[in-house]
Amino acid sequence: MSICNGVAGNRGRNPIGIFIHNDAGSQNANAAFYRNWLQTHPLENGFAHYYVAQDGILQAEDDSKCAWHCGNLDGNLNYLSIEVCQSMGDLDIFKQNEEKAMQLAAQKCKEYGIVPSTDTIRLHQEVYSTSCPHRSVEIHGGRSVTKAYFIERIKAYMEPPRITKVNASLQANNGADCTRLSIKAVKDGIYKVIDKEHGFMLTAAAGQANANVDFREFDCGDYQLWKLVKKRYKNADYTMLESVATPGLYLSAENNGSGGKNNLKLYTDLHNMKQKFYIREETDGRSLIIHSFSGKCVAAK
Numbered sequence: 001m002s003i004c005n006g007v008a009g010n011r012g013r014n015p016i017g018i019f020i021h022n023d024a025g026s027q028n029a030n031a032a033f034y035r036n037w038l039q040t041h042p043l044e045n046g047f048a049h050y051y052v053a054q055d056g057i058l059q060a061e062d063d064s065k066c067a068w069h070c071g072n073l074d075g076n077l078n079y080l081s082i083e084v085c086q087s088m089g090d091l092d093i094f095k096q097n098e099e100k101a102m103q104l105a106a107q108k109c110k111e112y113g114i115v116p117s118t119d120t121i122r123l124h125q126e127v128y129s130t131s132c133p134h135r136s137v138e139i140h141g142g143r144s145v146t147k148a149y150f151i152e153r154i155k156a157y158m159e160p161p162r163i164t165k166v167n168a169s170l171q172a173n174n175g176a177d178c179t180r181l182s183i184k185a186v187k188d189g190i191y192k193v194i195d196k197e198h199g200f201m202l203t204a205a206a207g208q209a210n211a212n213v214d215f216r217e218f219d220c221g222d223y224q225l226w227k228l229v230k231k232r233y234k235n236a237d238y239t240m241l242e243s244v245a246t247p248g249l250y251l252s253a254e255n256n257g258s259g260g261k262n263n264l265k266l267y268t269d270l271h272n273m274k275q276k277f278y279i280r281e282e283t284d285g286r287s288l289i290i291h292s293f294s295g296k297c298v299a300a301k
């Protein structure tokens with residue numbers, strides 16, 4: 001059960017936005033302080049849903065209930081409220097609290113489908129005669145800059161972390177984009193291998209035997225160049241992929257492509273099936289690099 005127990009009423013629907021407050025509290029006005037304060041003072045003095053402080057985040061009221069946080073009917077009824085605490089104290093601690101508040105706001109935006117904008121991310125002083133959020137406005141340089149800053153930070157926390165690297169492994173031949181590769185000639189007999197799903201390049205960055213190979217977004221020079229070495233054994237043609245950065249090391253299928261581990265590695269010439277591949281062009285102009293023994297494909301996965 002929440003501390004404030006629905007005293008300001010039920011909203012009965014999702015919040016449409018978030019008000020960011022500063023508590024005008026001292027260094028001691030942390031989450032533990034507010035937990036006690038809210039239970040020993042009349043709630044008519046005002047309260048917010050969340051108190052974000054150095055010692056943690058206190059949720060004082062359920063999201064589905066209202067809070068008396070901004071002295072404005074629409075704001076109290078329709079919006080969530082987050083207090084950034086200790087706003088009269090140490091600047092670095094306040095900034096850390098503010099950043100945690102941005103993360104919390106991002107979580108709530110995702111949870112309730114709120115798109116951060118000037119209409120949904122609000123400052124107390126927009127609707128009431130107050131300097132709140134005084135410290136944020138002071139350090140960011142005014143009301144509109146502070147709003148823009150909050151919106152940008154919240155959006156950044158809502159985005160998934162950017163992936164720039166994935167494993168190189170053998171995967172079943174099922175037509176997936178992570179197995180469909182562009183094999184681009186860079187110079188005579190030397191190629192880059194780029195997967196369709198991510199647009200990443202096959203990379204042997206460690207440059208030593210037994211090191212994992214992966215697919216990367218960023219340019220790693222020779223570590224992303226491969227010499228396609230054509231060979232013939234009895235009547236079968238096959239190709240080995242030699243790392244240009246480390247001549248004598250070849251793309252190699254761990255466990256020969258069977259079992260749980262299907263990583264691709266670099267190895268010296270093993271003279272066995274682990275390093276034998278054939279390349280098959282597909283109708284979309286991309287190619288599959290197929291491990292001869294297992295029939296599985298080189299994949300960015």
Ligand SMILES: [Zn+2]
Pocket residue numbers: 020021022069070124132133
């Ligand atoms: Zn306020």
